[in-house]
Amino acid sequence: MKFFSIILSSYVAAVSAHMSMVYPLARGHPHNPNAAVKDYDCITAPLTSSSLIQSGNCARKFFPCGGYPMDTKITQVFYAGDVVDVKFWTPSLPDGPQPGSESASQARHNGGLCEFSLSYDGGKTYTVIATYNQTCPDIFFDWKVKIPDAAPSCDDPGKCIFSWSWINAIGNRELYQNCADIKLVGSNLAKPLPIIDITRANIPPEFPNIITPPGDPANTGNTKGSGPSSSDVSANMALNIGTVTNTSTTKVVENKKKKYSTLIIGCVIGGGGLVIVIIALVIFYMGRRRNTQNERRLSENSAQCNNEPGSANISSESKPAHSVI
Numbered sequence: 001m002k003f004f005s006i007i008l009s010s011y012v013a014a015v016s017a018h019m020s021m022v023y024p025l026a027r028g029h030p031h032n033p034n035a036a037v038k039d040y041d042c043i044t045a046p047l048t049s050s051s052l053i054q055s056g057n058c059a060r061k062f063f064p065c066g067g068y069p070m071d072t073k074i075t076q077v078f079y080a081g082d083v084v085d086v087k088f089w090t091p092s093l094p095d096g097p098q099p100g101s102e103s104a105s106q107a108r109h110n111g112g113l114c115e116f117s118l119s120y121d122g123g124k125t126y127t128v129i130a131t132y133n134q135t136c137p138d139i140f141f142d143w144k145v146k147i148p149d150a151a152p153s154c155d156d157p158g159k160c161i162f163s164w165s166w167i168n169a170i171g172n173r174e175l176y177q178n179c180a181d182i183k184l185v186g187s188n189l190a191k192p193l194p195i196i197d198i199t200r201a202n203i204p205p206e207f208p209n210i211i212t213p214p215g216d217p218a219n220t221g222n223t224k225g226s227g228p229s230s231s232d233v234s235a236n237m238a239l240n241i242g243t244v245t246n247t248s249t250t251k252v253v254e255n256k257k258k259k260y261s262t263l264i265i266g267c268v269i270g271g272g273g274l275v276i277v278i279i280a281l282v283i284f285y286m287g288r289r290r291n292t293q294n295e296r297r298l299s300e301n302s303a304q305c306n307n308e309p310g311s312a313n314i315s316s317e318s319k320p321a322h323s324v325i
């Protein structure tokens with residue numbers, strides 16, 4: 001027994017015993033059958049800044065995703081609207097939580113701030129889809145994360161990522177991140193999710209903000225904590241991120257069509273009306289012209305009549321030129 005515990009303690013000492021995401025399976029995770037590399041020693045280590053060559057015994061872990069290559073095969077498929085029960089793993093309890101192991105160290109640093117996010121571009125931009133304050137992470141609990149109903153599909157290997165990032169409550173100021181390669185089946189009518197960035201801190205000079213989030217109120221240090229708070233769970237489940245452009249778009253298109261057809265009908269009616277008005281004007285003008293011509297002809301005739309002898313002199317004053325001296 002003593003021998004076993006010596007072996008166990010040396011194993012624990014050899015690895016960087018912090019936390020990692022085991023469901024969904026992260027890139028580089030020793031349990032991930034499709035991991036391009038399996039990092040037994042340092043999957044749980046924090047990210048490091050460019051000013052450091054390595055972190056403890058671990059090689060430098062770049063942002064994003066610790067610099068691990070994408071999985072060789074993408075087999076983890078999630079659907080829009082799914083509630084994912086995220087699970088964590090720590091090398092000090094390699095077989096997961098066991099009865100009686102609640103007081104074992106998970107190196108969870110009394111929790112802190114966990115953010116779960118989706119990235120559609122391989123970890124450049126993020127949409128945080130769930131936040132757990134104070135008590136996360138902890139291998140003894142599942143952490144519910146809802147894939148937004150309006151999440152668009154993502155089937156571009158290496159680009160579609162389910163990310164867990166963590167800022168620890170106690171200990172060195174650190175930022176942890178694990179990324180799972182996933183395929184996402186969503187609505188084809190969904191718009192790209194809005195950018196809701198993860199908290200980028202604690203790795204200067206890349207992320208110079210130094211943040212210490214509040215920790216688990218149970219203050220259990222590295223052992224089992226109080227788990228996800230009901231207020232965090234309900235807030236995460238109530239999130240409604242993104243938009244699906246189904247009925248509203250169709251309606252907009254229909255309305256546009258309606259508008260255009262009304263406009264066309266209006267134009268036709270208007271145009272027809274204009275033609276009728278023009279024809280009426282032409283008829284009216286022709287009629288008037290004819291009347292004028294008739295009148296002129298009549299007056300010419302009557303003038304001729306006046307000049308003839310014996311005819312009644314209607315207005316002798318108006319014709320002085322004709323008076324004979």
Ligand SMILES: [Cu+2]
Pocket residue numbers: 018107109171172
């Ligand atoms: Cu640590």
